[in-house]
Amino acid sequence: MTPLLDVRELVVRYGDFTAVDRVSFPVGAGETLALNGPSGCGKSSTALAVLQLRRPDAGEVLFEGRELTTLTERELRPIRPRMQPVFQDPYGSLSPRHRIRDAVAEPLKVQGRWNDTDGPTRVAELLDRVGLDPSYGDRHPHELSGGQCQRAGIARALASEPRLLVLDEPVSALDPSVRAGVLNLLADLQDDLGLGYLFICHDRAVVRHFADRAIEMREGRVTSG
Numbered sequence: 556m557t558p559l560l561d562v563r564e565l566v567v568r569y570g571d572f573t574a575v576d577r578v579s580f581p582v583g584a585g586e587t588l589a590l591n592g593p594s595g596c597g598k599s600s601t602a603l604a605v606l607q608l609r610r611p612d613a614g615e616v617l618f619e620g621r622e623l624t625t626l627t628e629r630e631l632r633p634i635r636p637r638m639q640p641v642f643q644d645p646y647g648s649l650s651p652r653h654r655i656r657d658a659v660a661e662p663l664k665v666q667g668r669w670n671d672t673d674g675p676t677r678v679a680e681l682l683d684r685v686g687l688d689p690s691y692g693d694r695h696p697h698e699l700s701g702g703q704c705q706r707a708g709i710a711r712a713l714a715s716e717p718r719l720l721v722l723d724e725p726v727s728a729l730d731p732s733v734r735a736g737v738l739n740l741l742a743d744l745q746d747d748l749g750l751g752y753l754f755i756c757h758d759r760a761v762v763r764h765f766a767d768r769a770i771e772m773r774e775g776r777v778t779s780g
């Protein structure tokens with residue numbers, strides 16, 4: 556069966572420096588693949604290249620069987636909603652000026668899936684789905700805790716109806732007491748929706764607990780997995 560995501564011989568360079576050196580891995584639907592390794596080994600560069608937020612210098616990224624690296628921005632536009640990032644800084648992915656409700660509604664509006672009758676209900680459902688009372692929609696990001704804000708960011712990602720989440724250290728900035736709650740939420744969402752996760756994490760204990768498979772990177776290369 557075709558994997559949801561198939562990364563082949565991915566290369567990312569910054570000038571003469573090769574940050575990601577021929578990295579390959581598949582991620583299946585409903586599967587969590589962890590990318591583990593020390594700071595600076597190329598995990599985030601891999602994530603950005605998978606998402607085509609930084610175009611790779613070589614290699615292929617097949618998503619739902621389609622090779623993305625050769626597509627134009629215009630061709631990528633309908634594909635982008637299906638692969639959503641969740642970053643480490645829960646506040647960074649939400650505009651400080653917008654209410655949570657508007658942040659979650661934005662993808663629906665941008666993708667032409669908003670109408671004034673069903674839209675607000677959908678936003679409330681998404682907030683509820685991530686364990687936030689829909690009344691939190693009235694708040695701004697700074698009025699939420701880090702864990703609540705990360706949940707709101709996940710609700711916003713889900714609004715796009717993704718198949719793949721690229722989770723770049725999604726719980727590393729959170730208080731240890733709320734990490735398990737966010738990881739449990741991600742596990743539930745995966746069970747319910749069959750999402751594939753590329754899960755970037757430097758913490759081996761979290762990787763062991765959360766991931767189906769893990770690959771280890773060092774200095775841009777995959778060293779095990």
Ligand SMILES: Nc1ncnc2c1ncn2[C@@H]1O[C@H](COP(=O)(O)OP(=O)(O)OP(=O)(O)O)[C@@H](O)[C@H]1O
Nearest residue numbers: 569572574592593594595596597598599600601757
């Ligand atoms: N925009 C950039 N320009 C130049 N070098 C970069 C850039 N982004 C990353 N690097 C370098 O590429 C290497 C890989 O960085 P990357 O952020 O991908 O690693 P990482 O494993 O995600 O690290 P961390 O866990 O600290 O985020 C590092 O040596 C980093 O300094």
